[in-house]
Amino acid sequence: MEQKNIQIATIGGGCFWCTEAVFQEVKGIETIVSGYTGGTAPGVPTYREICSGLTGHAEVIQLTFDAAVVSFSEILIMFMATHDPTALNRQGADVGTQYRSVIFYHDEIQKQTAEAVVKELSEYYDAPIVTEITPAETFHKAEAEHQNYYRQNTQQGYCSYVITPKLTKLRKLFADKLK
Template structure:
């Protein structure tokens, strides 16, 4: 059996419940953790603090994946096509800097790949892509109740009306990349 090539991608595309649910269905993804990154206040932020929009953190997911199964480029294409990367600090009804579209790169290769992907996808959107490409910053795991949220709460209203349409889009656009 071939050795694994484990890598990490950190992305934020609005509420982390959506992004987490999307990547949990992708082949080659080993783990998805909801959390916070990109803030400018000391200490470990809480969900309540993040929701205030005052900490500067974004809701993100940290995706651990096997690059021998799925490439970082494919991870980013899935990310960019399952949320709206053209709305600044907003995804649907969720508004604030904590819901911004952001890619936190972990090395120069990831930064270069992110720039290429955003450039290639730009022509498919009517509005300009506003996704930030930023060097990885400290990642703080979200509280336990936010982990596996969709799996644990599929009938919750937000899951029905916001998460499920993103999963439908994932399944339609990226069927060949699913577990």
């Protein structure tokens, strides 16, 4: 049996409910936590404070993954394919800096990988990729009702209208990488 190689990734591509749902489908993902990072508010920010757009935090997921099963590069390719990395501070109807496209890297190798993936994928988009690549900062876990949101609310309007199509796209593009 192959030895596990557990690593951490922190990414944000709009609402964390969407990003979480995408990566719940991927082989090699060990844990996923929805949360906030990249802001300046003192203490632990709340969802309401984040939604104000005044804290500077982004809605993100922090995941642990087995790099022996799925690489950081593969995670980033799936991430870029399942949101619009050319939209500045928005994803669909979600508007504000809290919904920005961002990769928070945890070491120099992740930084270099993120830069290479963005450069490689840029030729597939008509507009420039605006995904930020920035050092990881303090991660704050979101409130309990934001964890595992899609799976607990699949019939809710936002979920069926926004998240379900993302999962359909994921399944079409990356079937071999899914559970």
